[in-house]
Amino acid sequence: MTVMALFSALTHQSGKLYRKLFPIPCLLCGLPGLQGPLCRACTAELPLLGPACQRCAMPLESAQICGRCLQHPPVAEHCLSLYRYQAGIKRCITSFKFHQQLQFADFFAAQMSHLLAPRKQLPDCLIPIPLHPLRLRQRGFNQAQEIARRLANSLDLSCQPELLQRIRYTRSQSQLSFKQRHHNVRQAFQCPDKAIPAHIAIIDDVMTSGHTTAEAAKVLQKNGADTIEVWTIARAISHY
Template sequence: MNDRLNIIQTLFGQHCLLCGIPSNGDLCASCHDSLPHLPFHHCRVCALPVTGSGICGSCLANPPAFDCTIAALSYAFPVDALVHSLKYQANLPMALVLANLLLARINKDSLPDFIVPMPLHTVRLRERGFNQALEIGRRVAKQCGIPLLPDICQRIKDTASQAELPWKEREKNIRGAFTCEVDLCGKRIAMLDDVMTTGATLNELAKVLRKHGAKHVSGWVAARTLSRALPHQS
């Protein structure tokens, strides 16, 4: 059986995207098992490590506009390489890989009404040619059977890249960046993005969704930076 599998993999050229050995999936079992996962104990709101279980002190003292965060993995090697390959090298097949990793973390028994991918400003969209959050979202929405709504929110402010700013400046940088023209009264919304660093971008979008009636807002991200951030600064 193993010989037959190896022959099939050789003929069709299916190899692990990380180490390159023949694989029956995007990642071989060894690479998949070595991926950096979130700590077992992490805040269910912001996904940062906590002692014990429940909600971290930061989220209790200064609750964000979103209710919870689901992150596939920690933003560390080699996940950062997968994200960079998608985002900056237009390696679109990586969106499928990241989507599948996120899908493994999503509870299919408690799904939102809609998925909203993180909007890109038109300037950034023209430069990159695609929205990485939308590309990941297509697969997640299809597998979950949830409508994907890429156009209900717009990024109206061409902000500096959050990654290039000190954490203390990220909340101010993203303030007022989004708009929404749709009535979401009583709806449960999942915001989908590639990486969550400190939470400011997700928090700003969540505020807009709340203003338009969303009753529950969650963040779905492929990767979460686990450095202890200042309260909801990015």
């Protein structure tokens, strides 16, 4: 176990104990005395994505493939997201990423696991979108990896963050226009000299333009992945 992993495990355990002793209020409505970050009513009100394109998770009337993906099929064969990236879910993700609210990693992994558990075929392993080491140092943890680790645990899959590395420090996608995002993440990733399992799922917190996960999928495919899925917590749909 690396020092980082040990530190993360200790923080997680002490966080759990703290929440047992001092139950927290719901992040969205303030209802006191909870064990998790949201109360039941606020959880039920989160904006589920609903029927969406199987290749890019763009909302559709029924779950098929959108015109854009039919014309230009993405590398990822399957793409799913839990929520629309709006209102309450934005607050949850901001508080998870920028205010160290790691109980959201448990919460999102549990919701995702609930959705995926009935599936007959699951990937061989989960690969979180990596942060550049500089950003990792600033934030202290990689949100995608925290979710992937817990989700892999609950679905009994392996999580192999070491199979994808970020080699370029890129500006945060959220500050850029749709066009700039593509350029920003080009050649941002590489795979180390290790075998990539045939069927993988790339994990990220938010899918906005889809350029980050598409770039990662391209690199992983070049290095041997055969069937690639993309699983994210929330899908931004303002660009459509």
